Structures are given as C-alpha cells and as structure tokens.
Amino acid sequence: MTTQNGIDVGCQTEDVWTDDRLRKYRRMKRKILDFITKHKSAQQALDRANRRIQSLHREKSKTQRRSSAKGNDDAMDISQTEDNADDDNGEAEEEVEEDDEEDEEDQIEDDEEVEAVVTKKRTSSRRKKIEIPRDENGTVKLPFSIASLTIINLGTVVWDRSGFHSERYIWPVNYCVERTYMSMVDPTSQTTYVCKVEDGNEGPLFTIRAADAPEETLSAKTATGVWALVIKRANEVRQKESSNAISGPEYYGFAHPIVAELIEELDGVDKCTRYVRRTEA
Known part of the structure; x- marks a missing residue:
C-alpha cells in the first residue's frame, strides 16, 4: 500500500480509500487550508484596520485638546473677534497642526482598506437626506x-x-x-x-x-x-x-x-x- 502524505494514516486502507474518495478528500482539505489562509489574512487586515482607527481616535483627541488650548488663549477674545469682522463677517477658523511622527507604521499599513471603511461611513452619512417640510405651493413650513x-x-x-x-x-x-x-x-x-x-x-x-x-x-x-x-x-x-x-x-x-x-x-x-x-x- 502506498502511503499518501498529509492524510490520516489510520484511515489509509485499500478497503476504505478509493480513488474517488481520495480525490474528494484532497479537494476538501485544500479548500479548508485555503479558508484558513484567507481567514488569517482577513484577521490580520482587521487588526491593522483597528489599529488605524485607534490611531485616528488618538489624533482626534489631540486635535480637540489643541483646539481647546487655542480657544483658551485667543479664540473668544472679544477684541480680536471684532477685529476679524472683515473676514467672512467673523467666521471662526481653527488651524490644526499635523502630527506626522505618531503611528506612522499603522498609517502606512493597509491604508486602502481603512480608507474604504471610512469612505463607506462618510457616504452613508451623506445619504441621510433631511426632508424640508413644504406646503402645497413649495413654501417652507416654519418653524x-x-x-x-x-x-x-x-x-x-x-x-x-x-x-x-x-x-x-x-x-x-x-x-x-x-x-x-x-x-x-x-x-x-x-x-x-x-x-x-x-x-x-x-x-x-x-x-x-x-x-x-x-x-x-x-x-x-x-x-x-x-x-x-x-x-x-x-x-x-x-x-x-x-x-x-x-x-x-x-x-x-x-x-x-x-x-x-x-x-x-x-x-x-x-x-x-x-x-x-x-x-x-
């Protein structure tokens, strides 16, 4: 009897293993191994995406802290606000410094996958159209x-x-x-x-x-x-x-x-x- 590598030895008997059943077994085994490989790859991609999301959350927190700190110094300074009246009639603009050093590796890894998730969420958000109440003449109903x-x-x-x-x-x-x-x-x-x-x-x-x-x-x-x-x-x-x-x-x-x-x-x-x-x- 010829021993087939990778098959349970206890099951290798000429009475049990026909050519058809052996081929089916090998096909099934290949599918299982392929599934395991894909699952592992997907899990790794998910882990990278999660790390990227956590990195974005940290960046958001830092941005909010910097914005708050800036607001404490001069954002609500009345005199400065009035001086800026000519700039779009006092529209407040906040500049956020970019932090390029933190989590560079996570940002590089699988950016396409993360961007796809983020884009999907943004698209979903944009699809939530607000219905404006109007009368039969098309006039907006207020309030x-x-x-x-x-x-x-x-x-x-x-x-x-x-x-x-x-x-x-x-x-x-x-x-x-x-x-x-x-x-x-x-x-x-x-x-x-x-x-x-x-x-x-x-x-x-x-x-x-x-x-x-x-x-x-x-x-x-x-x-x-x-x-x-x-x-x-x-x-x-x-x-x-x-x-x-x-x-x-x-x-x-x-x-x-x-x-x-x-x-x-x-x-x-x-x-x-x-x-x-x-x-x-």
Missing part, C-alpha cells in the same frame, strides 16, 4: 428644526447694501433661529437662545436673547462676536477662566448646507454681487 437648530424666520435679503452679504454668507434681515447652550445665569443648566439678524444700517446687527434672561439683549456686528459675549458670560457664572471656541456662522446656522439652500431660495439672492452660490439656481 423647522435641524438637529439642535430651529429656524423661526428666514428673513429678507438686503441685496442693495453690500454689508449684508459676503462671498460665503448672506445675512437676511429678520432672520431668526433658536438653539440651546449653557445658561448665562444658572451654572447648572442650559437654556434656549434666540438669535436674530437686525438692520444695522451699513451692515447686519446680530442679537441674542436668552430664555432665562429675556430682559437683556446682547448684540455685536458679527455672529461670532455676539456668541463670544454669551460664552464669556456662561463661563463667568461657572467661575471658569477658559472659554470654548465657537464659529458664529455655525451657531447661527449660516454654515449649515440646508440653511444655505433655504436662504438661496429667497428673492434677491442673485443680486448679491459678491456671494457665490452653493446650489444651482
């Missing part, structure tokens, strides 16, 4: 909520005064939204803030009124400037010296693509000479 922002009034486009728009934003007069943030009077709670755009003659006047302090109205010439006042007061009541960096256009909703789309539907947008549309007319 309309987007996450933590509630749109009360879209306002009126002032196209004949250049101070009411920039290349990136339009600030309609009587635009009004609500959002929740830390209270300026109660350190243990949050409250609703009503954010409006009023006519400041040469340009918009941004005003904010808190639900738990209705007798007081804060105002500034920029969205970031007025929110800087809110943050300063909210931190003072909590006896905090630090403050959080906030983008006024974001907290007013102007940076949100849905809000931009709705504003672009208003009359007079095409007459705003400096503004660049985000959507097709």
Whole structure:
C-alpha cells in the first residue's frame, strides 16, 4: 500500500480509500487550508484596520485638546473677534497642526482598506437626506428644526447694501433661529437662545436673547462676536477662566448646507454681487 502524505494514516486502507474518495478528500482539505489562509489574512487586515482607527481616535483627541488650548488663549477674545469682522463677517477658523511622527507604521499599513471603511461611513452619512417640510405651493413650513437648530424666520435679503452679504454668507434681515447652550445665569443648566439678524444700517446687527434672561439683549456686528459675549458670560457664572471656541456662522446656522439652500431660495439672492452660490439656481 502506498502511503499518501498529509492524510490520516489510520484511515489509509485499500478497503476504505478509493480513488474517488481520495480525490474528494484532497479537494476538501485544500479548500479548508485555503479558508484558513484567507481567514488569517482577513484577521490580520482587521487588526491593522483597528489599529488605524485607534490611531485616528488618538489624533482626534489631540486635535480637540489643541483646539481647546487655542480657544483658551485667543479664540473668544472679544477684541480680536471684532477685529476679524472683515473676514467672512467673523467666521471662526481653527488651524490644526499635523502630527506626522505618531503611528506612522499603522498609517502606512493597509491604508486602502481603512480608507474604504471610512469612505463607506462618510457616504452613508451623506445619504441621510433631511426632508424640508413644504406646503402645497413649495413654501417652507416654519418653524423647522435641524438637529439642535430651529429656524423661526428666514428673513429678507438686503441685496442693495453690500454689508449684508459676503462671498460665503448672506445675512437676511429678520432672520431668526433658536438653539440651546449653557445658561448665562444658572451654572447648572442650559437654556434656549434666540438669535436674530437686525438692520444695522451699513451692515447686519446680530442679537441674542436668552430664555432665562429675556430682559437683556446682547448684540455685536458679527455672529461670532455676539456668541463670544454669551460664552464669556456662561463661563463667568461657572467661575471658569477658559472659554470654548465657537464659529458664529455655525451657531447661527449660516454654515449649515440646508440653511444655505433655504436662504438661496429667497428673492434677491442673485443680486448679491459678491456671494457665490452653493446650489444651482
């Protein structure tokens, strides 16, 4: 009897092992070995992806700490905020330094696989389309909520005064939204803030009124400037010296693509000479 390598010796008898059964056994064994190899390869790829994800989480944490530290130094400096009013009407921008030294090896390994996972997640997120409530005439039904922002009034486009728009934003007069943030009077709670755009003659006047302090109205010439006042007061009541960096256009909703789309539907947008549309007319 000829002994077949790689086969259980106890089963190798001429009475049991025919050629057909032997071939089937070998095919099955090859498939099992191939499956084990693929499983091992997949597990290694998964481990690399997990390491990459952990690395991204660490980078995100560092970015947040750097952003917080930057905010503590100057992000909410009122004077600096007002000085930057000409830059997209006070839009806050944060620069994040890249850390190229940490986890270089993990970043190089299987970048294509990790990128595919990340791209899939981003694509899935983009597919979650927000339905805008409209009446039978196509007019937006207000109030309309987007996450933590509630749109009360879209306002009126002032196209004949250049101070009411920039290349990136339009600030309609009587635009009004609500959002929740830390209270300026109660350190243990949050409250609703009503954010409006009023006519400041040469340009918009941004005003904010808190639900738990209705007798007081804060105002500034920029969205970031007025929110800087809110943050300063909210931190003072909590006896905090630090403050959080906030983008006024974001907290007013102007940076949100849905809000931009709705504003672009208003009359007079095409007459705003400096503004660049985000959507097709």
